[in-house]
Amino acid sequence: MDILNIIDDRTSYRGRYKDTKVAREDLIEIMRAGLAAPSGCNKQTTSLIALDEPELLAEVKDLIDPPICQTAPAIICVLTQRVCAYRDKCFAVQDYSAAIENMLLAIKSLGYESCWYEGHITDDDRIGERIAKRLGVPDGYELVCILPVGIADEPVKRAKKKAFNERAWFNGFEKSENVIQ
Amino acid sequence: MDILNIIDDRTSYRGRYKDTKVAREDLIEIMRAGLAAPSGCNKQTTSLIALDEPELLAEVKDLIDPPICQTAPAIICVLTQRVCAYRDKCFAVQDYSAAIENMLLAIKSLGYESCWYEGHITDDDRIGERIAKRLGVPDGYELVCILPVGIADEPVKRAKKKAFNERAWFNGFEKSENVIQ
Numbered sequence: 001m002d003i004l005n006i007i008d009d010r011t012s013y014r015g016r017y018k019d020t021k022v023a024r025e026d027l028i029e030i031m032r033a034g035l036a037a038p039s040g041c042n043k044q045t046t047s048l049i050a051l052d053e054p055e056l057l058a059e060v061k062d063l064i065d066p067p068i069c070q071t072a073p074a075i076i077c078v079l080t081q082r083v084c085a086y087r088d089k090c091f092a093v094q095d096y097s098a099a100i101e102n103m104l105l106a107i108k109s110l111g112y113e114s115c116w117y118e119g120h121i122t123d124d125d126r127i128g129e130r131i132a133k134r135l136g137v138p139d140g141y142e143l144v145c146i147l148p149v150g151i152a153d154e155p156v157k158r159a160k161k162k163a164f165n166e167r168a169w170f171n172g173f174e175k176s177e178n179v180i181q
Numbered sequence: 182m183d184i185l186n187i188i189d190d191r192t193s194y195r196g197r198y199k200d201t202k203v204a205r206e207d208l209i210e211i212m213r214a215g216l217a218a219p220s221g222c223n224k225q226t227t228s229l230i231a232l233d234e235p236e237l238l239a240e241v242k243d244l245i246d247p248p249i250c251q252t253a254p255a256i257i258c259v260l261t262q263r264v265c266a267y268r269d270k271c272f273a274v275q276d277y278s279a280a281i282e283n284m285l286l287a288i289k290s291l292g293y294e295s296c297w298y299e300g301h302i303t304d305d306d307r308i309g310e311r312i313a314k315r316l317g318v319p320d321g322y323e324l325v326c327i328l329p330v331g332i333a334d335e336p337v338k339r340a341k342k343k344a345f346n347e348r349a350w351f352n353g354f355e356k357s358e359n360v361i362q
């Protein structure tokens with residue numbers, strides 16, 4: 001499928017997943033896509049842990065309250081190392097965000113759905129820290145996001161977005177010369 | 182071209198560009214890809230300005246010291262609004278990073294090269310602020326990144342990356358069960 005269609009079709013799916021296992025080779029492909037993202041000064045600050053072992057998945061899901069991802073047959077956990085790229089400049093957030101976007105596109109292209117769950121995981125109740133502890137993640141790494149992976153069992157809805165010419169222009173702020181909607 | 186190949190082929194190109202104009206419809210397609218990225222609570226904090234008018238491009242390039250992007254026939258400027266998605270949580274960096282990654286993939290898929298220039302633009306010499314001023318960007322928006330767009334005129338080199346199993350595992354930190362390299 002063409003990349004521009006995939007980019008356009010990707011949406012944040014928060015519904016139930018079918019009880020179909022995600023093939024290991026698909027999870028590997030998705031993680032490869034994530035790790036292929038650029039990173040500031042090539043520091044490669046992002047690491048990934050895919051969960052597909054049913055007992056471990058159930059334990060991790062139990063740590064998520066209020067519950068999300070409960071029916072997902074696989075979950076990819078995104079870890080970051082907040083190291084400086086140069087001087088005091090850290091691009092860890094940019095790095096993992098680019099990796100996540102690549103994975104969301106790979107997930108979609110392989111016929112699955114997902115959703116970028118970050119705030120829920122890094123909020124004051126520190127669900128991410130508890131998941132990281134269960135997975136044996138050492139100091140120096142932070143678990144900042146989880147991505148469910150699975151086949152949608154409900155209709156996929158689309159968020160409404162602003163019009164193109166409210167957010168993109170040519171040759172100056174809010175200039176719309178020659179932009180055809 | 183398949184998305185996983187595009188993701189794999191994308192690389193940060195810092196060489197010279199050919200003197201070939203980028204078609205308006207391609208720049209629109211690239212910006213559409215950027216705006217299709219997800220954003221925290223759908224706040225859509227990212228906006229874009231494409232520059233392809235030769236005199237304006239020359240003026241903007243003159244503001245970049247040390248020089249980068251000097252031969253690019255088009256440049257996309259990435260703007261962000263640092264607003265909260267909920268409570269004190271701001272996902273503006275995540276939002277624009279996902280948008281940038283989408284654009285880098287769209288650029289590659291359309292036969293062009295690019296590079297994510299952020300540190301150079303947001304450093305203490307505030308090149309981004311000076312470009313924003315020239316483009317009439319109002320308060321409340323920050324210019325955080327520029328992306329050159331053009332056809333490569335030199336060989337495209339590839340950054341060396343760590344092996345997959347140094348950054349990705351299954352069912353626990355540094356566990357590599359069943360991962361085939």
